[in-house]
Amino acid sequence: MTTVQGVRASFSEPLPRRRPDYARIVGGIVILALLGFGVFSVGTLEFSGASLATSVENAVKVFSKMDPISLPGPADLLTLIGLTLGITVLGTVMAAILSVPVAWISAANTTPAGWLRFLGRAIGVITRAIPDVVIALALSLAFVLGSPLPGIIAFGIHSVGMISKLFADAIEQIDDGPRLAIRAAGGSRAQEFWSGVFPQVLPSWTATTLHRFDINLRSSAILGYAGVGGLGYAMRIAFQNFPQGYGRGLGIAAVIFALCVVMEIVSSVVRRNLLGVQPTGRGIGDVIVRRATGGRPPAVRADDADRITVADMRRRPWTAARVRTHIGVWVTVVIVVVSFPISHVSLSDVSWNQLGPTLASFWPPSLGTHAFSEYAGALLVTVQVAFAAALLALVFSVVLGSFAARNVAPNNAVRSTFRVILVIVRGVPELVLAIFLIMITGLGNQAGAIALAFGGIGLLGKLVADSFEEVPTGPERALTAAGATRAQRYFAATLPQGLPSLIGNSLYLVDTNIRAATILGIVGGSGIGFYLTNASPMLSMHGQVTLLVLMVFVAVLAVEGVAAFLRHAFR
Numbered sequence: 013m014t015t016v017q018g019v020r021a022s023f024s025e026p027l028p029r030r031r032p033d034y035a036r037i038v039g040g041i042v043i044l045a046l047l048g049f050g051v052f053s054v055g056t057l058e059f060s061g062a063s064l065a066t067s068v069e070n071a072v073k074v075f076s077k078m079d080p081i082s083l084p085g086p087a088d089l090l091t092l093i094g095l096t097l098g099i100t101v102l103g104t105v106m107a108a109i110l111s112v113p114v115a116w117i118s119a120a121n122t123t124p125a126g127w128l129r130f131l132g133r134a135i136g137v138i139t140r141a142i143p144d145v146v147i148a149l150a151l152s153l154a155f156v157l158g159s160p161l162p163g164i165i166a167f168g169i170h171s172v173g174m175i176s177k178l179f180a181d182a183i184e185q186i187d188d189g190p191r192l193a194i195r196a197a198g199g200s201r202a203q204e205f206w207s208g209v210f211p212q213v214l215p216s217w218t219a220t221t222l223h224r225f226d227i228n229l230r231s232s233a234i235l236g237y238a239g240v241g242g243l244g245y246a247m248r249i250a251f252q253n254f255p256q257g258y259g260r261g262l263g264i265a266a267v268i269f270a271l272c273v274v275m276e277i278v279s280s281v282v283r284r285n286l287l288g289v290q291p292t293g294r295g296i297g298d299v300i301v302r303r304a305t306g307g308r309p310p311a312v313r314a315d316d317a318d319r320i321t322v323a324d325m326r327r328r329p330w331t332a333a334r335v336r337t338h339i340g341v342w343v344t345v346v347i348v349v350v351s352f353p354i355s356h357v358s359l360s361d362v363s364w365n366q367l368g369p370t371l372a373s374f375w376p377p378s379l380g381t382h383a384f385s386e387y388a389g390a391l392l393v394t395v396q397v398a399f400a401a402a403l404l405a406l407v408f409s410v411v412l413g414s415f416a417a418r419n420v421a422p423n424n425a426v427r428s429t430f431r432v433i434l435v436i437v438r439g440v441p442e443l444v445l446a447i448f449l450i451m452i453t454g455l456g457n458q459a460g461a462i463a464l465a466f467g468g469i470g471l472l473g474k475l476v477a478d479s480f481e482e483v484p485t486g487p488e489r490a491l492t493a494a495g496a497t498r499a500q501r502y503f504a505a506t507l508p509q510g511l512p513s514l515i516g517n518s519l520y521l522v523d524t525n526i527r528a529a530t531i532l533g534i535v536g537g538s539g540i541g542f543y544l545t546n547a548s549p550m551l552s553m554h555g556q557v558t559l560l561v562l563m564v565f566v567a568v569l570a571v572e573g574v575a576a577f578l579r580h581a582f583r
Contacts, residue, residue: 039581043515050400084246092242095241096232097229098160099355102357103163107170108171117132118135119183135173136180140527144169144171144235145238146548146557149548153366153549156360160241160357163235166240191205234531247264247265374554377556387559393457395529398464399522402525405466405467408465408469413430431477437473464528491504527564544561
């Protein structure tokens with residue numbers, strides 16, 4: 013009886029109140045603050061109907077005056093393409109080689125010491141924060157005018173950040189069994205890495221390097237503005253001839269776009285056949301390869317694995333997969349070797365008497381003749397452009413990305429249409445678009461924000477579509493069974509479940525935009541890129557370059573910190 017009374021008493025007491033999730037509350041406040049800053053940033057760019065109408069009128073006038081779209085002669089065009097590809101190949105290979113030791117000391121399970129792991133991660137973050145065009149401008153003083161080496165080194169240094177980070181992450185996720193077995197057998201650290209670690213992460217390292225090659229090829233247009241030869245430099249010369257040269261400049265820009273698509277298709281095929289994985293990227297090449305193969309992984313002959321018997325332990329059989337791998341390796345070696353003469357690389361291009369002073373001139377950081385408030389204001393402008401572009405991209409990406417999601421689109425035709433739109437938008441190099449908008453309309457930071465937003469729609473829209481398709485289907489099915497409409501299901505189940513991913517991807521876009529906005533100064537924008545562009549070619553101003561890069565580094569770290577906090581709050 014006493015037990016029954018106790019149970020009744022427990023039911024009569026009020027249920028304990030759920031403790032408020034302060035992390036989510038603070039996270040919500042932070043998100044509102046970020047959205048508010050984005051709206052403020054859009055306002056500071058002074059978008060208005062009158063300014064846009066004036067810009068349209070200016071564009072119409074320029075189009076009416078410029079020559080028809082044209083291309084250089086076949087011989088000159090092939091030379092420019094070869095030079096561009098050679099510089100991109102050598103720079104990417106340089107980054108891939110340098111990323112190996114950086115990733116080795118950055119990974120928690122291979123680093124010899126904790127401080128080395130911190131150093132490796134810092135190297136990756138810093139090299140990602142320094143725009144490749146700034147490196148090329150700064151190093152141009154130590155090389156003969158027109159030498160490809162500044163571009164190669166710029167690609168090599170800047171790309172180390174991305175490749176080493178993803179490489180280190182892959183190393184930390186390996187099966188430690190082979191590595192520990194080699195250690196137990198008395199193997200050295202080098203033997204542990206090359207025999208127990210590297211074979212496991214080789215596919216990831218190769219795929220990341222190929223992806224970085226695609227990015228570097230798109231960036232080659234901007235390196236032309238630093239005096240690096242190739243298609244980018246030819247486009248720069250053409251655009252400087254106003255307005256007759258615009259037709260030639262647009263033709264070269266179209267060649268760069270087509271070259272990016274072709275090389276992306278090639279790299280997607282290589283990843284599929286050489287690595288035995290279906291490409292899953294967001295670029296045009298990956299999409300084309302997936303559609304051409306029906307989304308299926310490469311066919312594997314059944315007897316490839318069956319051929320390996322105990323008798324074959326001493327001599328590996330030449331299976332189809334092994335033949336493809338060896339052919340791929342030797343083709344890669346040939347391409348790298350051929351890239352040297354195509355790029356006209358020569359050590360005589362180095363001004364050895366200027367190399368030491370040039371490297372030493374970057375330290376210590378310096379304000380020069382400017383006040384810190386000037387640099388702080390310029391950084392604020394760059395961050396505002398990045399946030400404004402991210403907000404504009406977010407608005408359009410949620411709409412386009414939603415209709416590109418299988419569980420939101422009313423039918424497969426609508427989904428496929430919006431997927432194609434996102435692919436096309438993603439395929440346009442945003443920095444080339446920024447160059448064109450600035451030269452045509454003179455909008456400055458507005459043109460930069462529009463260009464970054466345009467590119468962001470393709471990136472963020474694809475991520476939105478993928479994240480919405482991956483949400484748990486239970487709540488959606490329950491609402492459908494209860495008679496909810498498609499819109500009710502979207503706002504009550506799909507969007508709330510995909511919101512954490514949307515927040516993280518939007519902050520990733522802000523991070524990317526800050527880095528991209530820093531180089532808008534070289535094509536007519538302001539912000540911190542303007543000061544970087546002015547300081548990079550002057551030996552006496554390299555201390556300012558160091559300070560400006562450190563400021564960008566701090567801004568990027570702040571965004572990454574906010575993103576990490578929000579991921580933790582809404583997980």
